[in-house]
Amino acid sequence: MDLEQLRVTVYETFARTGQAPEMADLAKSLNVPEHDVVAGLRELATSRHLVLDATDRIVMAHPFSAIPLGFSVMGASTLWWGGCAWDSFALPHLIPGQAPVVVATRCPGCGRALAWSVGTDEPPSGSEVAHFLVPTVHMWDDVVHTCGHQSLFCSESCVEVWLTRSGNERGYVMDLSTLWHFASDWYSGRLDYGYTRREPSEASDYLRKVGLSGAFWGL
Known part of the structure; x- marks a missing residue:
């Protein structure tokens, strides 16, 4: 799993659409299994590139947010x-x-x-x-x-x-x-x-x- 490609794909999706990418869309775009995407997102969250919720959905990728915070x-x-x-x-x-x-x-x-x-x-x-x-x-x-x-x-x-x-x-x-x-x-x-x-x-x-x-x- 190319973590940097995953990170940039997440950020580019936020920048272009205003929304976080779905897991299935990331897997399709990167041509990898969804479980690899999940593992990659967790690594990016550990290194503070992303914030995930308890179900591994992307909550934030600063300065982007998938949830309303005011x-x-x-x-x-x-x-x-x-x-x-x-x-x-x-x-x-x-x-x-x-x-x-x-x-x-x-x-x-x-x-x-x-x-x-x-x-x-x-x-x-x-x-x-x-x-x-x-x-x-x-x-x-x-x-x-x-x-x-x-x-x-x-x-x-x-x-x-x-x-x-x-x-x-x-x-x-x-x-x-x-x-x-x-x-x-x-x-x-x-x-x-x-x-x-x-x-x-x-x-x-x-x-x-x-x-x-x-x-x-x-x-």
Whole structure:
């Protein structure tokens, strides 16, 4: 089983259709038995290229998501679930032919509908903020929970409302410009053969360059 071919096929399918490929379709496309596809997907999940559920179905292939986690991303011809604020802002950079995209969500603090046109040339305007709940050292403890709590809020006051209501402690808050710069290059090359994953804990120079700092990011 060619794991890199499997990985790229999964990512290309997400990029093209907005949906995760089915097991049978992967087996047919790669001309291998389905049990080999399952074994390959499990290996890719172990190396954090994918997230699988208990039945080995693909849940996430960052920045793509097969499940709704609070964001939608509409490109020129394709609609995706956005896995989180980070991944939603990353999609136009990974697939520039679809840019600009419309990123839509709802403020967890007040429930207000929010949307931005996100392109590749400059950050979207707006006073809204992103709040990341889970620090980098624990992001992969439960990656679906982590992504489900990387949200966009109307303001820091809405963040505080949500924290009080949910009982969570404050994580990391950044403005739209910082989020856009953070997301812009993080997944570069992910649709290409030979891509190497980058862990936040290993990317201190990149994080500092885009304006992120402190213990939350392991810096």
